[in-house]
Amino acid sequence: MIPPPHAPAFLTGCGWDGAAILPLAGDASFRRYFRVRRGTQDAVLMDAPPEHEDSRPFLTVASHLTDIGFRAPRILSHDLSAGLVLLEDFGDLRMAEALSAKPERETETYQAAIDLIRALHAHPAAAALPAYDDAVYHREAGLFPEWYAPAVGIAVDHEGYRAAWSAVLARLDREPVVTVLRDYHAENIMLLDDGALGLLDFQDALAGHPAYDVVSLLQDARRAVSRELEAAMLSHYGPIDETAYAILGAQRNAKILGIFTRLWKRDGKDRYLAYQPRVWRYLERDLLHPALAEVRAWFDANVPAAMRAGYWPEAA
Numbered sequence: 485m486i487p488p489p490h491a492p493a494f495l496t497g498c499g500w501d502g503a504a505i506l507p508l509a510g511d512a513s514f515r516r517y518f519r520v521r522r523g524t525q526d527a528v529l530m531d532a533p534p535e536h537e538d539s540r541p542f543l544t545v546a547s548h549l550t551d552i553g554f555r556a557p558r559i560l561s562h563d564l565s566a567g568l569v570l571l572e573d574f575g576d577l578r579m580a581e582a583l584s585a586k587p588e589r590e591t592e593t594y595q596a597a598i599d600l601i602r603a604l605h606a607h608p609a610a611a612a613l614p615a616y617d618d619a620v621y622h623r624e625a626g627l628f629p630e631w632y633a634p635a636v637g638i639a640v641d642h643e644g645y646r647a648a649w650s651a652v653l654a655r656l657d658r659e660p661v662v663t664v665l666r667d668y669h670a671e672n673i674m675l676l677d678d679g680a681l682g683l684l685d686f687q688d689a690l691a692g693h694p695a696y697d698v699v700s701l702l703q704d705a706r707r708a709v710s711r712e713l714e715a716a717m718l719s720h721y722g723p724i725d726e727t728a729y730a731i732l733g734a735q736r737n738a739k740i741l742g743i744f745t746r747l748w749k750r751d752g753k754d755r756y757l758a759y760q761p762r763v764w765r766y767l768e769r770d771l772l773h774p775a776l777a778e779v780r781a782w783f784d785a786n787v788p789a790a791m792r793a794g795y796w797p798e799a800a
Contacts, residue, residue, distance in 0.1 A: 616692025627742025
């Protein structure tokens with residue numbers, strides 16, 4: 485977490501000369517975040533190396549969210565050729581840590597998060613967003629046989645996997661189409677001083693089905709969500725397509741199992757492996773839905789029970 489050498493010159497150019505640059509966070513991508521402090525003023529510096537990350541979607545989605553009344557960080561300055569973006573600082577109180585400190589606020593906080601995503605779903609998808617279509621669903625779900633299977637030492641039927649998902653995705657209702665943030669969960673939701681919720685990590689947003697972000701929040705890989713809380717929040721959201729919820733839950737959880745394995749094998753980030761058992765439990769439950777019959781049959785034929793949740797240490 486050493487700032488890039490060109491960061492001080494960038495900050496000087498946007499009026500933050502002499503500011504301290506303090507490590508803040510990294511994430512599962514190549515992006516890194518630093519807190520910039522000068523006197524009593526704070527901002528966040530996002531370092532997104534342009535050879536690895538394209539920050540234009542972040543700017544586009546942030547602008548769209550702000551325009552329709554949601555709290556994305558204000559863009560203070562940017563130099564995309566240098567991979568640097570200066571952002572409004574939302575502070576340190578993420579939903580995940582806030583609930584660890586005050587678990588008695590879990591229901592009301594999740595209700596607020598559901599209210600936010602339901603309000604977002606009342607707006608049409610941002611015009612510039614690519615479609616969350618079958619090509620994307622297949623590519624993401626395909627991370628499971630690509631990364632997970634070889635990591636645990638099993639040979640699987642790749643063609644059968646794609647065919648099973650094709651059959652299942654054919655049952656997915658494609659309406660309505662909304663802005664799908666794709667990583668709407670307790671570590672990407674900030675509790676702001678004015679009581680509002682701030683949004684982070686939305687640069688990969690697509691135009692797709694509203695059930696996806698509901699799954700992302702209620703089948704959270706990093707934070708345990710009880711069955712009772714999940715059911716209560718689904719009721720709080722209002723009518724939801726249960727088939728879409730199960731299909732997109734299974735698709736997302738298969739994807740995450742692949743991504744977390746890739747982070748371990750390719751990027752040396754093994755801390756994500758502790759979440760694998762929880763993700764497996766979500767996936768196993770999603771697969772029980774009748775609409776997932778073909779994918780469930782593929783898992784039963786290709787992934788032995790010993791290579792599922794029990795293969796990994798329990799999540800913290």
